[in-house]
Amino acid sequence: MRGIALFGKVHILDTTLRDGEQTPGVSLNLEEKLDIARHLDALGVDVIEAGSVVTSEGERGAMKAVAAEGLRAEICSYVRARTEDVDLALECDLDSVHLVVPVSDLHIRSKLRSDRDSVMRSAVEVTEYARAHGLVVELSGEDASRADEPFLRSIYLAGIDAGAERLCYCDTVGVLVPEKAFEVFSRLSDLPAPVSVHCHDDFGMATANTVSALRGGAAMAHVTVNGIGERGGNTSLEEVVMTLQSLYGIKTEIRSGDLYAISRLVSRLTGIPVAPNKAIVGENAFTHEAGIHVHGLIADTATYEPIHPETVGRKRRIVLGKHAGRSSVELALRELGIECEKRELAEILSRVKELGDKGKRVTDADLQTIAEIVLSIQKEPKVKLEEFTVVCGNRATPTASVKIAVNGTEMLEAGTGVGPVDAAINAIRRAISGVRDVRLEEYHVDAITGGTSALVEVWVTMAMGDRSITARGAGADIIMASVEAVLEGINRLMQLEEDG
CATH class of the missing domain: 3.30.160.270 (Alpha-isopropylmalate synthase LeuA, regulatory domain)
Known part of the structure; x- marks a missing residue:
């Protein structure tokens, strides 16, 4: 079986095909799952959580197809603490299982109508069963951020004794804060098995919490492309990778130049548009309008861009509207191969602003037409x-x-x-x-x-x-x-x- 050693560097588990697909209204067929899995593998993720084997027969067929692709990445399935789930995973020829057990008293009482001892026994039993059948086990504490930490630690230790090679701390409803994430993972990092972090974005802090957990000692981040997922979504793959790389100088195995391409692929196949102001992959991430910003970009792109757009497979765009300045229009005209004198440039700028005041964003076609009209007017x-x-x-x-x-x-x-x-x-x-x-x-x-x-x-x-x-x-x-x-x-x- 393929496994990964998680000590020494940050690893990435992508759950776009499982947690991401749980976004309301999203349903991927076999070919679409295969397409995304191939791109994730080429991107360099370490583990692909290809789905949940208990979902349906069609889901299992797609997961088995992904496993048969011979990808470099480890192929994983979400399973509950039930041996029958493990049997289904074995039928799909998967490498590992993401064994999720509720660990907060709220989930244990309200969802399972059970108790801590029963949860502990189930976690140990299913871990042993999966390991005995050759599967890598990542034992995951659901709602860990609201759990009693001593109990959580006791489940983790029991899981390690039962053969679990990895552990996971789930911030299931996004209530973790970065300060706590760092503190908790600083304490959990002394466990004899690596701990992953799995965050949700209900309060918009999934990326911050994930990065703080990694700084505190987490070995692997669970992410989705574009941050898709239930409710507010999951931790965004592209945000974590580029934050680590650009702000902390921490390298991953992710080929950052392919981030935009896979973002567009996942958006197209899931039907979920990416917000224009989405970090890294949103259409406005490297788009500039304000004249003072463009003037700065002409002097040095670092003035208003924290990274080069090419780093993530993007290109810089200059758009024109009421905030445009002379530099913006001049640069945009230059890219269209149009040269003009100062007086003509002033008239073109005036017309651009006139359209901008009407709430219009001026496209390249608009600008070219305006320029041609102005340049053709008699002196x-x-x-x-x-x-x-x-x-x-x-x-x-x-x-x-x-x-x-x-x-x-x-x-x-x-x-x-x-x-x-x-x-x-x-x-x-x-x-x-x-x-x-x-x-x-x-x-x-x-x-x-x-x-x-x-x-x-x-x-x-x-x-x-x-x-x-x-x-x-x-x-x-x-x-x-x-x-x-x-x-x-x-x-x-x-x-x-x-x-x-």
């Missing part, structure tokens, strides 16, 4: 918008008024139409009618991204005499984007006429 437009107003309602005829400057001369005009966009375009055409006769031949609008605040791109074909030209405008306001497109078309037509 000295012949027709320039000074003021613009539009009025419409369910009973009112849409009416627009515009004040424009044509070659420096101000003109004020109004127009009506079948809608506010039509009214605005008609007002502009009337305003310049004494100077040029322009026609709108085609009009088309696209939403660059989804949502009611999406950036819209307006394409128009404007004609003057026998010449026509296509122009475009963009913005969160379809009327202003349309006005911008029409004015750009008029300016380009007039420039063409002047150039001959």
